[in-house]
Amino acid sequence: MTREASATGRLLEVRGLTVHLRVGDEVVRAVDGVDLFIERGECVGIVGESGSGKTTLARAMLRLLPPVELAEFSGEVVFDGREIRTLPDAALQEMRRQGTFSMVFQDPLGYLNPTQRVGAQIAEALPSGLRAAAVRQRVLELLREAGLREAELVARRYPHELSGGMRQRALIALALAPSPMLLVADEPTTSLDATVQLQVLETLRRLHRERNMALAVITHDLGLVAELCDRVYVMRAGKVVECADVFTLFDAPKHPYTAKLIELCTRGAPQPAAKPADEAVT
Amino acid sequence: MTAPILSARGLVQTFASRKPGEWRHHLVHAVDGVDLDIHEGEALAIVGESGSGKSSLARLLLSLARPVGGTVLYRGQALDRLTKSQHRAYRREVQAVFQNPAASLNPRMRVESILGYVIHRHRLAQGEGVRKLIAAELGAVGLMPADEFMQRYPHQLSGGQQQRVAIARAMILKPRLIIADEPLSSLDISIQTQILDLMRELRLKTQVGFLLISHDLNAVRSIADRVVVMYRGRIVEAGKDVLAHPLHPYTRALLDARLIPDPKIARTRKRIVLESDAASAPPPLGGCRFRDRCPFVISVCETHDPSLKSACEAESLVACHRVEGRMGPGLDQPSRPAVLPRDVGITIGSN
Numbered sequence: 211m212t213r214e215a216s217a218t219g220r221l222l223e224v225r226g227l228t229v230h231l232r233v234g235d236e237v238v239r240a241v242d243g244v245d246l247f248i249e250r251g252e253c254v255g256i257v258g259e260s261g262s263g264k265t266t267l268a269r270a271m272l273r274l275l276p277p278v279e280l281a282e283f284s285g286e287v288v289f290d291g292r293e294i295r296t297l298p299d300a301a302l303q304e305m306r307r308q309g310t311f312s313m314v315f316q317d318p319l320g321y322l323n324p325t326q327r328v329g330a331q332i333a334e335a336l337p338s339g340l341r342a343a344a345v346r347q348r349v350l351e352l353l354r355e356a357g358l359r360e361a362e363l364v365a366r367r368y369p370h371e372l373s374g375g376m377r378q379r380a381l382i383a384l385a386l387a388p389s390p391m392l393l394v395a396d397e398p399t400t401s402l403d404a405t406v407q408l409q410v411l412e413t414l415r416r417l418h419r420e421r422n423m424a425l426a427v428i429t430h431d432l433g434l435v436a437e438l439c440d441r442v443y444v445m446r447a448g449k450v451v452e453c454a455d456v457f458t459l460f461d462a463p464k465h466p467y468t469a470k471l472i473e474l475c476t477r478g479a480p481q482p483a484a485k486p487a488d489e490a491v492t
Numbered sequence: 493m494t495a496p497i498l499s500a501r502g503l504v505q506t507f508a509s510r511k512p513g514e515w516r517h518h519l520v521h522a523v524d525g526v527d528l529d530i531h532e533g534e535a536l537a538i539v540g541e542s543g544s545g546k547s548s549l550a551r552l553l554l555s556l557a558r559p560v561g562g563t564v565l566y567r568g569q570a571l572d573r574l575t576k577s578q579h580r581a582y583r584r585e586v587q588a589v590f591q592n593p594a595a596s597l598n599p600r601m602r603v604e605s606i607l608g609y610v611i612h613r614h615r616l617a618q619g620e621g622v623r624k625l626i627a628a629e630l631g632a633v634g635l636m637p638a639d640e641f642m643q644r645y646p647h648q649l650s651g652g653q654q655q656r657v658a659i660a661r662a663m664i665l666k667p668r669l670i671i672a673d674e675p676l677s678s679l680d681i682s683i684q685t686q687i688l689d690l691m692r693e694l695r696l697k698t699q700v701g702f703l704l705i706s707h708d709l710n711a712v713r714s715i716a717d718r719v720v721v722m723y724r725g726r727i728v729e730a731g732k733d734v735l736a737h738p739l740h741p742y743t744r745a746l747l748d749a750r751l752i753p754d755p756k757i758a759r760t761r762k763r764i765v766l767e768s769d770a771a772s773a774p775p776p777l778g779g780c781r782f783r784d785r786c787p788f789v790i791s792v793c794e795t796h797d798p799s800l801k802s803a804c805e806a807e808s809l810v811a812c813h814r815v816e817g818r819m820g821p822g823l824d825q826p827s828r829p830a831v832l833p834r835d836v837g838i839t840i841g842s843n
Contacts, residue, residue, distance in 0.1 A: 259680050374542075403541045404707060404749040405766045411751075412765060430681065433751025437758040456755045474681050475753040 219291060221392055221424050222248040222271065227285035229263075229270045237281045240266040242448035244285075248392065253418055253425040255439035255456070257432060257471070263448040264428045268394050271426075272311055273302055290391065307337070309388030316397035318377035322369040328380045329353075329365030335387035349383075356383035357413040375406035382413065392424040393417070399434060411437060432475040436460060444468045495568035496529040497669050497701065498553055498586060503527075504561035505548050505725075522548040524725030525562070527800075530703055532668055535695065537704045537716035539746065545725040546705045550673045553703070554588050584614060587662035591674035593654035597646040603630070603657055604642040610664055625664065632697075633660045633690060652683035656690065663694060669701040676711055684708075688715060709735060709750055721746070724781045727800060731808025739803050739810045741788050780813065788814050 229241040240263045248254050258264040269275045271287055273294055287295045290310060294302065315321045323331055332349045340348065353361035356379040369377055378398065385393055395414065399407040415438060418425045427438055435442055435456065442459050444452040444467065452465040463469040505523040510516070523545045530536055530553075538546045551557040553564055555571055563570045566582045574582060590596040597606055607626045611617055617625045627638035633656040635641040646654055655675060662670050672691075676684045688711055694700055706712050712719060712735065719734040720727055721743045729740040738744045741764070748763035766785050776784045783793040790813065798811045 259682065404709075405541055405745060407751075408749045408763075408765055409767070431751060432753040433758070436753050436755040437751055460753070460755055471681075472753060474685060 220247050220288075221250045221252075221290060222246075223286070223288045224271060225286040225288075227267070227270060227287060228282060229266055229275065229280065230282040231266065231275075231279050232281045233279075239448050241270060244445075244448075244450050246443055246450065246453075248424050248426060250391070251418075251422045251424055252441065253427065253439045255435035255442040256426060256428045256445060257430065257435055257442060258445035259430055259471075261447075262445040264445050265396055267445070268313070268396055268426065268428050272313055272394060273297075274313065307388060309337075309390050311392040311394065312385035312388065312390040314378070314381050314385050314393065314395040314398050316400050318374070318381040318401075319369060321381060322377065322384075324369055326368075327365065328367055328369060328372070332365075332380075332384050332387055335384055337388065348387075352383040352386050353380070355386060355417070356380070357409065358383070374402055375410060378402060378410055379413065382410075382417075386417070386421075389421075390423060392426065394426045394428065396428045397430070398427065400429070400431070414438065432460075432471060444471070494532070496565075497532045497567060498530045498703075499565040499568075500526050500528040500549070500553065500562065501565065502562035503549065503552055503559050503564065505545070505552055505557065506560050521725045523552065523559070526722075526725070526727055528720065528727070528730075530669060530701065533695075533699045533701045535702045535704065535715055535717045536720065537706060537712040537718070538720045538722055539706060539709060539712055540722035541707070541746075543724070544722040546722050547673055548725075549722070550588075550671050550703070550705055554586065554671055555582075556588075580614075584665045585668040587665060587667040587670045589655070589658050589662050589670055589672040589675050592678055593651060593658045594646060596658055597654060599646055601645075602642065603644050603646075603649075606646075606657065607661055607664055610661055614665060616664070629660045629664045630657075632663065632694070633657075634686075635660070650683075651679050652686060655679065655683075655687055659687075659690065659694070663698070663700070666698070667700055669703060671703045671705075673705045674707070675704070676706060676708060684711065691715060709747060726781065726811065727809075728782065728811045729808060730800070734808055737808075739808060739815050740812050741786050741814070742782050780811075782812075790814065 224244060224246040227241055227244045227246075231238045231240045242263070244267055256264045256267065266275070270283065275283070283295065285295065286293060289305075292305070294305070297305070322328070329346075329349050332352055333345050336345055336348055349365055350361040353364055358364045358376060358379050364372065364376060364380065369380070372380060398414065399410050402410060411434065414425065414427075417423060425438070427434060429435060439456050442454060442456050443450050444459075444465065446467050452459070452463065452468045454464070459468065460472060463472055503523050503526045504521065506519045506521050508517045509520045511518070526545075526549060538549065540546050548557070552559050555564065563572075565571070566574060566578070566586070569578060571582070601609070604623075604626060607629060608622055611622050611625060626642060630636070630638040630641055635653060635656055641649075641653075646657070649657065659670075676687060679687060691702060692715060695702065702715070704712060704716060718732050719730070721729040721734060721740065723742050729738070729743050734743060735747065738747055745764040745766045748765070752758045752761070764787060778797070779795050780786070780789075780793040780798055783789045786793070792813050796813065798813050800809045800811045802808070803810045803815055
């Protein structure tokens, strides 16, 4: 299936997605009938506090949940015109290899192989059939694209030898390897220092723009959403309570829960009047 | 004026570290000559990136680690010269609250025994009084009904409740200073506000001082009387007005790195985006330790290490050559285009 042929319609459409997880003897209704869509090249934020089901939703969308934990998994997940909830595993693997979607996680150390050099891990995710020199070339390009200037050095390192920000960038490079149409970033900057968080945020913004790649950012931080996203879904207890354009959401939140989240976030946050240089263009 | 409750004089702490791909160990100066006075009842905050030495400094002040150089003074007396009773007083008056409440509470002890242990250790009460004291303290940190919470194990509490127990354990000794190392960062945002409110309330009621270590500048701003900014083991700026009127370029970059929960401002503001991170690059030798990342660097920064001096108008101490009236043009004009992040321009129009 070529990308051009199917480049019509929405990139991702989720209808009535319900995910109930088995936790011990209990069943948790983690996602409870969620409708959501992502347009091509759009940046969408999914916001909620811990326990709101946002991560489970993201994983369910990409079929990353282990079947043994699932008590119920129903609804429709249509990615680029194909229903992927019921797709056989082999077809799903093929889709992943072709670079339809990738995911970046909060804790990069948990998702990088500790026994393998960073470069080798990225090489593994590249499309097969490349010559060794081309693979090396591509790995370095990806690392540079993710904002690691000393790409040669980083490619030879093991994950534990990198700082937190560099690890997150290595994970982003890995996610970019199959040239995805959608990158799902689950709390991509939460474990990072504020200054590094800003760097990673700028990198995501640049990648989103340069590659015309759709981006779904899952976070509890409304600041991150305000900086990055076009459209926002607010989740609470497994349900989407509000969905709006980012400017509308912050100007006039409809749901009281959204209003409360914004208020908590703005309390003590930098006020526009305190920093005149910030008001330059509006 | 009375002696500060806790002071640091020329504190130095080093760790051996190995660079990836190299066999030889080298010394990292986590704390590199810090002088600091903490007065009674004051709410002081230390901010900085990870690797700036804030936690190492806290551990030295708590006497959880021995400094390589310099001394910590408790009420004007060096820690290693305290008499037995003075040392007991130090251990009682200076308390700690840590980042991860689950790890700082014994998982096999009920809340009652966790707090009871402290009471026995310091002989605060006996018999019936023990339980009464525990109940009163749990009530003071908002854990009610106290009888029920006493019977719980740490894993039966939420993160916010665990942190409340940790605060109760510190408060039970009626301390004069609580050193809190990132007490908020493992908690949800709504819980963070509650814990901050609790700290404010305890301060009002008991005049206890706080040394708050945090990377969350918004939280710091809402509680601290005085702010100290650390970078690579040194204090680079200190004062009451630091967050409202930052003078040091590093402080400004830290403030600029905050995400603004307003899309209109977030997408149009100009800001300093620092390259690399403090932990990964080796510190430059000689001169100012911030110069490799500083967008305002001039030639004098390469050769002379700026000392912490009071800045002309504001009541702050700043370690920077380029602060107003010292050397070179003011800090409106960056000396290199590095103010722009290498990824995108700083001014981002609405897209």
